[in-house]
Amino acid sequence: MDSIQLQALHYESLLKAANGSEAKASYAYEKALECSIIGESLVLHAQTYAQLLGVEAAAISDAYYKIRPLFEAMDTSVSILGWDSPLWPKQVDSFAFRPRFLYVQGNVQLLKQNSVSVIGTRTPSLEGKQLALSCAQALGKAGYVVASGLALGIDGVAHKAALAAGYPTIAVIGTPINAYYPPEHCALQQEIAKVGAVVSRFSPATVTQKWHFLLRNRLMSALSDASVVVEDRDGGGAVRQAAFALEQKKYLFIYQGSVDNHSVLWPRQFANQSRVFVIKKSQDLPRLLNQAKKTREGVGKPKEKNLQLDLF
Known part of the structure; x- marks a missing residue:
């Protein structure tokens, strides 16, 4: 050892x-x-x-x-990172609930690259699946690593879309690295471990609890430049990550279709907040994010109007 x-x-x-x-x-x-x-x-x-x-x-x-x-x-392919490790992702250091160690299987270098979380409901609509697909493709093409939580639904679509297009993806999981949850994504997790990276804050000795998945979402947000909530219900895990992203002064992207969906409240609660972008097309996301990162637009100050801009 x-x-x-x-x-x-x-x-x-x-x-x-x-x-x-x-x-x-x-x-x-x-x-x-x-x-x-x-x-x-x-x-x-x-x-x-x-x-x-x-x-x-x-x-x-x-x-x-x-x-x-x-x-x-523990599998010898798993890397353990501590705060002093050269490959420790420094972007997580200033946020609450920073883990003492990270367990990574795959390309550890991906944790240092610019990434965006693509997340959402486990029961997406057809439109939601199509948006997750186009979002992952647009981000990968622009040089961003696609991060998600390996859950059923939107998360799985985002991971698979990135893999199919040959783009790197990171799975941030809420279980130990030697567990597979959900079981349906066992093969997907193994594939990501080979060509991307699987990341967990939980050691092989951890007994998984429901609230661990919220810690997973906090970590995923901290690792990412921004989070994209494709679709979700009020109070869902992706919506919780949206709140974490803004708490961490990261960027948040939501789709106009979600804002227009009056069966849920969360999109309109976020839409006019600082660092939030409402988009119609996934292809616009990388450009808006790059622009925001350059100008620090909206950081620390309220917006005077919704950042839909005049793109549409």
């Missing part, structure tokens, strides 16, 4: 002993770094860690011995 694997193993053991509290685990981990004991066996310093976490020393040892086999069984 190399140094970064050992560090991740220690952190995950602390996390388990702390009953999933990332704040407590991070505090104990940082103290161990300060004391230069993080590279030594965790059980040798179980009492020290126990005092930092406020638990019994046995809880540290038990967690370590349960988790270690899962790390030892």
Whole structure:
């Protein structure tokens, strides 16, 4: 087991002993770094860690011995990135809920490239599927990496469209890298791991919870220059990511068709906010995004009018 694997193993053991509290685990981990004991066996310093976490020393040892086999069984093609890793994506550093480690299978370099999230409902309309397809193609052609969450529906269409056109894609998942969810996308995840990148903030020891997918969306937004919500219901995961994107001062794109759809409220709630673009054609997205990045249009100030501009 190399140094970064050992560090991740220690952190995950602390996390388990702390009953999933990332704040407590991070505090104990940082103290161990300060004391230069993080590279030594965790059980040798179980009492020290126990005092930092406020638990019994046995809880540290038990967690370590349960988790270690899962790390030892991890696929050798998986790269673990920590904050000090040369390939760590710095764009996530200034945002809330920054993970301590990332687990990446595939081309790690893609995390450093400009990417855009293409996301939406698991039950899209035919028009939604067509928009996701054209969006992924337009972004890939413009040199952006297409990111999505590997879910059924819009996410799967975006990934497959990028792959079919020979463009790179990143799947940011809400499960450990050694799990496949949904099961229907097992083959797709494996393909992305070969020609793109699969990214998770969750170690192989993680027991997946429903709220992990919101952490997945936060991470996906942080990794991306912008998020495109193709279609979604009120309160859906893609809509939650839209809010994360604006919170992180990223850009958000929504389609005019969503704004005109009065069966949902979210598009009109976002449409007039700063850094939000309403578009009709996917082909306009890369140009508008490039323009916004150059001029910093809308960052930190409210717009006086909806950014539909006069393109249509």
